[in-house]
Amino acid sequence: MFNGLQGVFASLGHRVIEGVWRIGAGARLFFYIGFYLLESFKRPRLIVREIFATGVLSLLIILVSAFFVGMVLGLQGYNTLQKYGSSEAIGVLVALSLVRELGPVVTALLFAGRAGTAITAEIGLMKATEQLSAMEMMAVSPVARVIAPRFWAGVISMPILAALFSMVGVLGGYFVAVPIIGVDSGAFWSQMQASVDFRDDIVNGVIKSVVFGIVCSMIALFEGYDAPPTAEGVSRATTRTVVNSSLAVLGLDFILTAFMIGA
Amino acid sequence: MERTTIDLWVGVFVALGLAAIFGLALKVGNLTSSNIGATYTVTAAFENIGGLKPHAPVKSAGVVIGRVDSIVFNSKDYEAEVTLKLDKRYEFPKDTFANIYTAGLLGEQYIGLESGGEETMLKNGDKISHTQDAVVLEKMISQFLYNKASDTKSSEKTKAAE
Numbered sequence: 148m149f150n151g152l153q154g155v156f157a158s159l160g161h162r163v164i165e166g167v168w169r170i171g172a173g174a175r176l177f178f179y180i181g182f183y184l185l186e187s188f189k190r191p192r193l194i195v196r197e198i199f200a201t202g203v204l205s206l207l208i209i210l211v212s213a214f215f216v217g218m219v220l221g222l223q224g225y226n227t228l229q230k231y232g233s234s235e236a237i238g239v240l241v242a243l244s245l246v247r248e249l250g251p252v253v254t255a256l257l258f259a260g261r262a263g264t265a266i267t268a269e270i271g272l273m274k275a276t277e278q279l280s281a282m283e284m285m286a287v288s289p290v291a292r293v294i295a296p297r298f299w300a301g302v303i304s305m306p307i308l309a310a311l312f313s314m315v316g317v318l319g320g321y322f323v324a325v326p327i328i329g330v331d332s333g334a335f336w337s338q339m340q341a342s343v344d345f346r347d348d349i350v351n352g353v354i355k356s357v358v359f360g361i362v363c364s365m366i367a368l369f370e371g372y373d374a375p376p377t378a379e380g381v382s383r384a385t386t387r388t389v390v391n392s393s394l395a396v397l398g399l400d401f402i403l404t405a406f407m408i409g410a
Numbered sequence: 411m412e413r414t415t416i417d418l419w420v421g422v423f424v425a426l427g428l429a430a431i432f433g434l435a436l437k438v439g440n441l442t443s444s445n446i447g448a449t450y451t452v453t454a455a456f457e458n459i460g461g462l463k464p465h466a467p468v469k470s471a472g473v474v475i476g477r478v479d480s481i482v483f484n485s486k487d488y489e490a491e492v493t494l495k496l497d498k499r500y501e502f503p504k505d506t507f508a509n510i511y512t513a514g515l516l517g518e519q520y521i522g523l524e525s526g527g528e529e530t531m532l533k534n535g536d537k538i539s540h541t542q543d544a545v546v547l548e549k550m551i552s553q554f555l556y557n558k559a560s561d562t563k564s565s566e567k568t569k570a571a572e
Contacts, residue, residue, distance in 0.1 A: 199416045203423045242438045307427025314430040317438055336437065344465070345439040353431070 173369045176290070180298050183291040193296035194303070201262040201297070202304030206311070208261055209254060213312040216249060217241060217319025224320075225328050234330055238339035241320030242313075246343060246352045250313035252400050255359035258305060259392035263367035266297055267388040270371030271381035294372065298364045305360025306353050313352065351407045355400065362399060363392045449476065449495040450534040454508040454521075459490045460544025462510055462519045468494050470523040475500050478521060494521065494538075503528040504536070510544035519544060 187194065224240040270293065273279050279289040317339075324330040343349065367388045374384035456462075459481060468476035476496035484491045496502075505526030512519050532538070 195420050196416055198420045198423065203419045206423065206426075246434065246438065304423075307424060307430070310427055310430040310434060314433045314438075317434075339438055340440050343439045345435055349431075349434050349439050 169369075169373065172373060173365070176294070176369055176372060177365060179290045180295045183288070183295045186291050187295040187299055190296075193292070194299050197296045197300030198304055201258075201266070201300050202308060205258060205261045205304070205308060208257055209308050209312055210315050212253065212257060213250075213315035214319040214322075216253060216312075217245065217316035217321075218323045220244060220249075220316070221320040221323030221328070225324065225330070234328075235334035235338055237320070237324045237330055238335040239342045241324070242317050242339045242343050243348065245313045245316040245320075246348050248400070248404070250316065251309045251352050251355040251359055252396060254305065254309040254312045254356060255363055255396040256393055258301075258308065258359075259363050259367070259389055259396070262301065262304075263363050263388045263392050264385045266301075266364070266367040267371040267374070267385045268381060270294070270297075270368065271374035271376075271384050274372065274374060275376035275378075275381060277376075294368050298368055301364025301367070302357065302360040305363065306356040309352065309356035309359075347407075354407075355403050358399060358403060359396050362395050366392045366395060448498040450498055451479065452494050452496060452532050452534075452536050452538055454492050454494065454538040454541050455484065455487070455489040456492060456508075456510065456541050456543050457489055458543040458546060459492065460510055460512075460519055460546060462492065462521070462544065466518060466520050468496060468521045468523060470500070470502075470525070475523070492521070501531040504530045504532060505540060506532065506538055507540045507542065508538045509542040512545070 220241045221237060224237045225234055228234050228236055228240065270279075273293065279293065282289045282292060321332075321335060324335055325332045370384040370388045370391070371381075374380045462478065462481065464478050464480055466478045467474045468478060476494055479493040479495045481493075482491050483489075494508075502523060503526045505528045507524040507526065509522045509524065510519055511522045526540070
């Protein structure tokens, strides 16, 4: 009985210490990436290649889901707004929910699933096959050569993907509202333009997506870098990337929204 | 430097992203409609501004001619001081009326300017002295009920006199 209790406390303590240790290691990795800032932008070729892997290859899933999200918003919004006789406001509803929330958040969630896992698995496997150690042996810093370019590629790709998501989502909403339901096209756009503010809505959405880009890339890179060099370790790290990124994005979204609306 | 297909794709990707941000700004947002060029500032004091907010439109004859810049409370005479930014192209006489209206039954509130007949025009930094407050629904209803009650009382009195 006493032994069992001791075991519970021991594992609890182990988890806490493990968590603190990981936060510290993550912060150190973040610092190193900042340290190699100039070095990574001196070789844009590496960043461009990673933008292709994380950004361009994510385009398909982002654009298709954006179009469907926009269409669903259009249908659902029309269903409710029509009861109050203001179905023209559907453009406002679709645009504001996409630009403020769904654009950055859904993009970040999809990004974590599509690109984050790939980054974690790649770096975890590089570590497992001792490629990173080999680089260090050749006096090439793996942070500068492997980690930092992927980080900057994620930070650059995310706002672009989020902006595309919002724009395509609005077009999806337009597609449902105007040709299918028959809302007036002029009212759709003019009401939208009257209520969506460039500074308060669009720029804030871009700021959100930049923050999510930093967080998602950082989590994916750290999980890969920190993964135990075994097949099981890499698979666990990949799972943790998705779980932690999603939780971090949703939690941060609340905090950012509170800041932006409160201000 | 050697060009590769990856460069091309990344170029397309970045161009698409910029196009999307421009599209959001111009087609979805109000970057085009809020652009009213050079402005001049006038102030107006209201006893009650209702739900008026900064960035609300200022209209004259239904046309947007400016925006509400800021709203502050003046603790000296307990009034709300509203700063308006008006388009330089439009000038208004000194005795212009500034009213707070509501767009539709539940819509946003805006300021309507009704020009007066004076010769001198409002200049930058001037104050509009003729203002009308926002209509507060509760006040209107209580006034209506009060009138109704006094009406029935007076009609009862006249009946009794007869």
